[in-house]
Amino acid sequence: MTETGVARRVPVADRTSGFTESVIREMTRLVNTFHPDDGINLAQGFPDFAAPQAIKDAAAAAIHADVNQYAVTWGAPAFRNGVADKTERFYGFRPDPDREITVCCGATEAMISTMLAVVDPGQEAIVLEPFYENYGPDCILCGAEPRFVSLHPPDWALDFDELRSAFTPRTRAIVLNTPNNPTGKVFSRSELEQIAKLCIQHDVLAITDEIYEHIVYDGLQHIPLATLPGMRERTVTINGMSKTFSVTGWRIGYALAPPQITASIRKVHDFLTVGAPAPLQEGGIAAMALPTSYYEQLQGEYEERRDFMVSALREAGFGVFSPHGAYYVMTDISGFQRGNDVAFADWLVRDLGIAVVPGSSFYSRPGAGSHMVRFAFPKRMETLRRAAERLSAIRPLVG
Ligand code: GLN
Numbered sequence: 001m002t003e004t005g006v007a008r009r010v011p012v013a014d015r016t017s018g019f020t021e022s023v024i025r026e027m028t029r030l031v032n033t034f035h036p037d038d039g040i041n042l043a044q045g046f047p048d049f050a051a052p053q054a055i056k057d058a059a060a061a062a063i064h065a066d067v068n069q070y071a072v073t074w075g076a077p078a079f080r081n082g083v084a085d086k087t088e089r090f091y092g093f094r095p096d097p098d099r100e101i102t103v104c105c106g107a108t109e110a111m112i113s114t115m116l117a118v119v120d121p122g123q124e125a126i127v128l129e130p131f132y133e134n135y136g137p138d139c140i141l142c143g144a145e146p147r148f149v150s151l152h153p154p155d156w157a158l159d160f161d162e163l164r165s166a167f168t169p170r171t172r173a174i175v176l177n178t179p180n181n182p183t184g185k186v187f188s189r190s191e192l193e194q195i196a197k198l199c200i201q202h203d204v205l206a207i208t209d210e211i212y213e214h215i216v217y218d219g220l221q222h223i224p225l226a227t228l229p230g231m232r233e234r235t236v237t238i239n240g241m242s243k244t245f246s247v248t249g250w251r252i253g254y255a256l257a258p259p260q261i262t263a264s265i266r267k268v269h270d271f272l273t274v275g276a277p278a279p280l281q282e283g284g285i286a287a288m289a290l291p292t293s294y295y296e297q298l299q300g301e302y303e304e305r306r307d308f309m310v311s312a313l314r315e316a317g318f319g320v321f322s323p324h325g326a327y328y329v330m331t332d333i334s335g336f337q338r339g340n341d342v343a344f345a346d347w348l349v350r351d352l353g354i355a356v357v358p359g360s361s362f363y364s365r366p367g368a369g370s371h372m373v374r375f376a377f378p379k380r381m382e383t384l385r386r387a388a389e390r391l392s393a394i395r396p397l398v399g
Pocket residue numbers: 024025043044045046108132181376
């Protein structure tokens with residue numbers, strides 16, 4: 001109340017009350033606060049190893065050559081060309097750099113720009129849960145209602161009857177993330193075919209987050225939904241440099257979409273950000289030209305990290321949902337006597353100096369995910385070994 005007795009309105013928009021601050025980034029802050037010198041951040045998924053020299057050199061050279069002003073709003077032409085070439089090299093279709101590619105400030109901006117471009121207030125977007133925590137707020141920022149459909153543990157199976165019944169006349173889009181954060185699920189061709197069939201039947205757009213496209217294990221292949229029959233014209237494929245080239249701080253992402261949709265995404269993107277960092281897009285040109293051996297090496301190194309983390313966590317007493325892709329492990333903490341996911345994560349970060357993400361932050365339903373925490377492992381083996389050593393100390397507490 002003010003002195004005059006009138007209730008003071010909090011000067012913020014209602015739309016921001018519908019979601020909380022990012023738990024992932026909150027955990028990063030906590031580990032830095034409690035353990036500034038020896039904390040191990042296995043919460044926020046970013047690498048602690050070097051990015052490829054060739055792309056750093058190209059970005060640095062661009063800055064020195066004064067590529068320091070705005071790039072073309074929807075992306076430097078040579079970078080868009082590089083994205084088109086690389087997409088063709090791996091998946092056999094070539095988006096038109098002039099009409100079908102929008103370079104954004106990370107996949108995060110590509111996702112919200114896309115949603116704002118295609119989803120109207122009052123419409124619905126289907127989101128599979130557990131989900132990467134941005135998708136819920138993305139829907140709310142569009143004034144749209146997320147409709148959550150479960151991926152069922154232990155193998156994160158999709159029940160197609162449940163999915164089918166989530167489609168309503170108001171459904172505008174389905175958000176799909178494969179390889180998946182946080183579960184590590186890599187959607188199979190047959191699953192994608194069933195999703196595609198529903199999208200076509202209900203005239204719904206697919207917005208696919210494929211940022212982990214090159215991080216797949218066990219001989220699996222990432223399949224872009226846009227490559228399925230009838231899907232190219234109704235899919236927005238979101239991707240970026242962060243994970244594949246270990247440059248999460250560069251904020252270079254992109255959206256591939258049919259021309260009409262691209263035109264709309266470009267308008268939103270323009271007014272949100274004007275454009276992505278110009279010199280870093282020059283680094284992106286070098287990245288897109290890296291040979292296939294680069295990707296093979298990346299994949300091999302991640303598989304080694306995955307194997308190590310899965311066995312270290314099992315050894316320490318966690319129930320482990322071994323991932324087939326991306327760089328996270330969801331774990332079941334039921335065996336420990338440490339309360340729910342939030343209490344457990346809090347204890348781990350304060351006492352052990354290891355940050356993880358409470359499982360509930362990937363779920364819409366209260367209580368769901370409260371027996372899980374997510375570990376991120378895009379780290380040097382040395383970092384993972386240190387983490388494993390600390391975690392081995394908690395083994396005796398398993399009930
Ligand atoms: N995608 C990463 C994660 O899930 C990082 C998220 C972020 O901070 N933007 O941890």
